[in-house]
Amino acid sequence: MRLLLTGSAGFIGSHLAAHFLNGGHEVVGVDNYLSGQLANTERLLGRPGFSFLQADVSAGLPDVGGPLDWVLHFASPASPPHYQQFPVETLMVGAQGTQHALNLAERHGARFLLASTSEVYGDPLVHPQPETYWGHVNPNGLRSCYDEAKRYAEALTMAYHRARGLDTRIIRIFNTYGPHMRADDGRVVTNFINQALAGEPLTVQGDGQQTRSFQYVSDLIRGVARLMDVTYHDPVNLGGTDAITMLRFAEVVRALVNPDLPIRFVPLAADDPRQRQPDITVARRLLGWAPEVSLDDGLRRTAAYFRHAAAAPPPTPARPGPGRPSDRAPA
């Protein structure tokens, strides 16, 4: 197969590219490094079957010679500090970016997969969240640039499927962690690991009783690959099912990395979901899929990566906006 993958320099994109290269497929990676990392491309360059285009999918995709079997649209800032720094760009990669990727798939007669997110559920009122839950999202809050962009991307994908007959897939990715994340991702896994590695107090938001369910990245990649092998157009949740409070999670990271550290409580971020956990009944039934990597194992591998990364040069900084300081959200 030959696949085009937007967001190939992102955390998940880089693992997905490696997965398909391992399987002997060709991957055309696309990234503009708004939040992707040069180091993730460098790991892939030189591998047989990999080619890379530095391009902003929101502005359009350059002509890709040869056939394409799949277009996988993973490009987007995904962590709150990144998408709130680039709210307009985040909205654009959900709308114009998704549409350029859909049009490319249509032109090539390729299938299309959208990386959507558990953020379409917002701060859910139903637990766990099945795909049929419509979500609870503030349409104009600080997080709306990401949440609404992804809801729009789902609606657009389904419109191309229904009205134009495109063969599409939609995954909703829940909290995922592992090597190749940005050290400054800004979400809890890297925050805790970096704090622990640096010997700093672990900062827990609010009272720490809000929960998350984590999946290790290799579990996610396995689920994506399986969904590409079946014909199913509605969204599919892929995520870890074991809810853990943020306080307990801090204790696990601390125990793994540095048992002597204190835990410090800080204010809860605006619109932060109190609880989110996937109902993975569809993925179990349709794909025979469930997460397999334990939190302890996954965190050990991730901490090892960051320990090593701390010895290497720092990651690419989040790229400044295209010459317009006003692109950035107020602090």
Next chain:
Amino acid sequence: MRLLLTGSAGFIGSHLAAHFLNGGHEVVGVDNYLSGQLANTERLLGRPGFSFLQADVSAGLPDVGGPLDWVLHFASPASPPHYQQFPVETLMVGAQGTQHALNLAERHGARFLLASTSEVYGDPLVHPQPETYWGHVNPNGLRSCYDEAKRYAEALTMAYHRARGLDTRIIRIFNTYGPHMRADDGRVVTNFINQALAGEPLTVQGDGQQTRSFQYVSDLIRGVARLMDVTYHDPVNLGGTDAITMLRFAEVVRALVNPDLPIRFVPLAADDPRQRQPDITVARRLLGWAPEVSLDDGLRRTAAYFRHAAAAPPPTPARPGPGRPSDRAPA
């Protein structure tokens, strides 16, 4: 003032244009006639201060000479049969269309007003709906091409306001009716009036116990104009507050137009909201606004318009897609 108004050939756009022309202002109307009507432009052409550009705001706006004080973005198919016929175009006018209009406002140092909709509340679980209610919308259902496009448009408008300092307004328009609607609008007001005028049975969906709250178009226009005179960036509901069941509404129309007609029950449309009614506390407090035209008065004026229109040439048919039959949703 000089205003640019997208969707000027639409039902609400045409009234808004007339309102500002009446006040001695200049209006640059823009429409591509996807769902707008030529007759609505013809009513305005020749009036002092009015000019018209036939253009698709989703593809970009041509250079508008001279200063602009306001950009008012009202372009979009708005009735389910129209937006479901053009799902991709509807999504695009919410994303690319809104962004082109925002960029135009930014370039001209103009203020910007987004026509959003009660559809952002979807099938609400809270009654009546205050602006702080986040809504209950299926992100990938048949109506999502409209609902998610408008939610996205709100998120983008707020991103331009927050990150770029644009002076913006957002109105959420609830069911509105009056002269200049398309006869084939497909929603209940024109359906009932046309059926009654044609001497046909009035078709009520489901059991007819779902409710709507209607406002007459002149009330809406008054609210929009008032919001433009204050500084307030969060969404503002504008709508009628007297809920009426669809069965009762059919009886009112029948009594006004043709008391002898039967009422026939037909299946409920997919994802059709069971109940929707605005909380207009914000508009009352901020604008001193409330609807004033009674349902009887408004319906009489609307029926008179359609009686007259029935004697005139038929309205412009909904324009076919741009050469792509596959742009249309399956029936």
